Amino acid sequence: MTDQLAYPDVVNYAVPFFIAAILVELTWIVIKRRGGRYETRDALTSLLMGAGNVAAGIALGFVAYGFYVWLWDYSLFNLGTGWLVVALCFVLDDLRYYWYHRIAHRSRWVWAEHVNHHSSQHYNLSTALRQSWTGTFTGMWLLRAPLILLGFHPAMVIFVGGINLIYQFWIHTEAITRMPRWFEAVMNTPSHHRVHHGRNARYLDANYAGVFIIWDRMFGTFVPEYDGEKVDYGLVHNLGTFNPLRVAFHEWFAMFRDMARPGLSLRQRLAYALAPPGWSHDGSREMTEALKARHLSEYPEDRGTPGF
Amino acid sequence: MPLSILLPLVVGGIAGIVILLHLLGLSRQLIIADEQTALAAWNDEFGNDAAISATTCHDGHAALISTASGGQGIVFSMGADTTARYLAGAQVARTPRGLRVDLPDFTAPHIYLTLEPVEAARWQPIIGEIA
DSSP states (O other): OGGGOOOOOHHHHTHHHHHHHHHHHHHHHHHHSOSOOOOHHHHHHHHHHHHHHHHHHHHHHHHHHHHHHHHHTTOSOOOOSOHHHHHHHHHHHHHHHHHHHHHHHHOHHHHHHHGGGGOOSOOSHHHHTOOOSOHHHHTGGGGGHHHHHHTOOHHHHHHHHHHHHHHHHHTSOSSOOOOOHHHHHHBOOHHHHHHHTBOSGGGTTOOOOSSBTHHHHHHTOOOOOOTTSOOOBSOSSOOSOOOHHHHHHHHHHHHHHHHTOTTOOHHHHHHHHHSOTTOOTTSOSOOHHHHHHHHHHHOGGGTTSTTO | OOHHHHHHHHHHHHHHHHHHHHHTTTTOOOOOOSHHHHHHHHHHHOTTSOEEEEEEOTTSSEEEEEETTSOEEEEEEETTEEEEEEOTTOEEEEETTEEEEEOSOTTSOEEEEEOOHHHHHHHHHHHHHHO
16 A cells, blocks of 8 residues: 555645745834845745746656656565654655755755755745756755665655755744754754855855754754854855846856866866866866855954854 | 646735735845945955955946956846946947946846946946957
8 A cells, every 4th residue: 555655745735835924024024124135036036936946846756756666666675654654754854855955065066956045145935935946957866765765655755855845944034033942952943044045154065954953963064153243145156137047057057168168178077067166177266165264364363263 | 736726826926925025115226325335245246356446337236346456347236235247258238228238147147237328438438348
């Protein structure tokens, strides 16, 4: 019976909640005159990126899911459908998400699809919906294979992935400053995720967690929000367009253009695709490490503070 | 969720939120009020090549920048924020409202500048010389 297992498509069912929550956050900001900013074209782009992500999922979701169903025949165990199994699947899938997300920031091949999520200079609930259209092309869905081989049914893996995505919606806000200390210690929160969206040198490449911030604490990538430096949202070099097509594809375009430069070795061409964002064959661009080093050379007093 | 429900929900939700934001006055573009603001906006994007001078246009939506390395650039409003680009390779053309700057940049292909006629006449050769 497990082979016919079906779970609700929770992300689609959450759409009315997403809309309502954005309206609540906007009302809060307008009334309180604090807790974030909205701008019309920025929000429209974010919402269109979200709609495009849903459309891409409908159009291309069969690629990953077809692979999972095929792989299910080779799973080592069948762990069943009990709620404890679902809970374990959720935790392990969140670990999978941490590594996907870390790779997405440290390899340009995956950054090319993930960059659009960071392309807004705003940080509000609409930013949460600024999702990729091109995730299928990176092959990162392969990272779920171990879960299926361990005996978690593909439908369950997709289901917990949806719950994970919904959890991450509410943390894209400036309206909530800090949660209770115990919660901040274990869970990903608005404060932790604001850091992740920062373009300040201090905050680059930190807090990759989806639901549980413990992964960042375990793997050494946790940076707390520092009261001495407000988070500046967006990309190191911000976009000059709100066009969703350009937002969705700009890094793919730039990456393939770099790979096609004349006179490069095969190793250099591959590095343009696989090395961290900012890598260049002649060292003319700055990666995270160089940006942090430059900041410290200008502000040596920041050495030893969070992120440095 | 059936597409017959999801689609109207998404379209209606996006339209409703966008109309509300516009009616709340949140479509206003940022004004680059003075030279200091323009310099800061440039340095925010290209901190390794500091801006040394800036000329803002009359409506405050853009500023021409000269950098320490001798480069020329432009800072311009992106909604409620700003971004910046070097002007190397730029093509410039007159429009009824000012100038259109075309950049060889997929992420900022066109910048439309609203300029007074005198201002447009002054800015065009500065940008055009670079092209």
